[in-house]
Amino acid sequence: MVKRIEHLGIAVENIEESIAVYESLLGATCYKEEIVESEGVRTAFIMVGESKIELLEATNEESAIAKFLTKNREGFHHVAFEVDDIDAELTRLNKEGFKLIHEIAKSGADNKRIAFLHPKSTQGMLVELCQEKSV
Ligand code: ZN
Secondary structure, eight states: OEEEEEEEEEEOSOHHHHHHHHHHHHTOOOOEEEEEGGGTEEEEEEEETTEEEEEEEESSTTSHHHHHHHHSOSEEEEEEEEESOHHHHHHHHHHTTOOBSOSSOEEETTTEEEEEEOGGGTTTOOEEEEEEOOO
8 A cells, every 4th residue: 555655856966965955945954864885876865744855866877866867957856655565566566567667675775675666657757665664
């Protein structure tokens, strides 16, 4: 089951500058910065009520964020929906005909298991599913 919009991902050139801008915009403080080596991204999270803004900076040229920024300007990159059972959701969406970038959930930032859907099957929107890792 999809529970809510967990975060909006925003691709940025310089995460330190962007943190300052979003902290000022939202009147909130970035609560976590984390490098996800496997994705080649440096992330920073800021709460917006019940949801979050995730800022993403590339750490290498092969990163999806680096590739995104060669084709697009900085800005909106993906929407992340929180689900209660990511394995069940991936199975369901696969059956429904959605194209999965990750058929099996992987470890993501902010203590989450994550998987992305291909924008081709989601009206051009890059969609992330995420589930809090159980402790
Ligand atoms: Zn994300």
